[in-house]
Amino acid sequence: MAEGDPNCIFCKIIAGEIPARELFRDDDILAIEDVNPQAPSHVLVMPQAHVANMSTFSDTASAEKVARLLSKAAEIGRQRGAKGFRLVINEGSDGGQTVEHLHVHVLAGRHMRWPPG
Ligand code: AMP
Numbered sequence: 001m002a003e004g005d006p007n008c009i010f011c012k013i014i015a016g017e018i019p020a021r022e023l024f025r026d027d028d029i030l031a032i033e034d035v036n037p038q039a040p041s042h043v044l045v046m047p048q049a050h051v052a053n054m055s056t057f058s059d060t061a062s063a064e065k066v067a068r069l070l071s072k073a074a075e076i077g078r079q080r081g082a083k084g085f086r087l088v089i090n091e092g093s094d095g096g097q098t099v100e101h102l103h104v105h106v107l108a109g110r111h112m113r114w115p116p117g
């Protein structure tokens with residue numbers, strides 16, 4: 001695993017070592033169905049290079065890579081949510097992050113409440 005973290009479940013999915021329902025893959029980005037969906041459509045969009053969170057990604061990756069990740073998440077949101085969608089990036093324990101490989105949640109297909117829990 002060239003850039004992968006051997007202890008990271010998303011790096012294992014990116015490397016094809018753990019199965020996932022892939023929706024999109026290019027040189028930099030992978031999008032998969034969340035295994036425990038919180039909405040009728042729940043997609044995770046992530047950089048393929050291991051990076052723990054948005055703070056590190058935005059500090060270390062090019063502005064173009066950061067923009068492309070968010071742009072792809074919004075594109076999938078538009079495809080999945082005829083009436084809109086929600087993008088969520090959890091970071092740290094208070095943020096509710098459980099997998100320490102950056103991913104954008106794309107939630108669609110139901111009305112989202114505010115504030116989030
Ligand atoms: P977070 O709590 O923001 O770190 O989100 C982690 C997400 O990854 C959760 O929504 C999990 O349901 C999801 N997840 C964990 N393991 C897998 C897996 N093997 N395949 C797909 N999604 C997963």
Ligand code: ZN
Nearest residue numbers: 008011050101
């Ligand atoms: Zn990783």
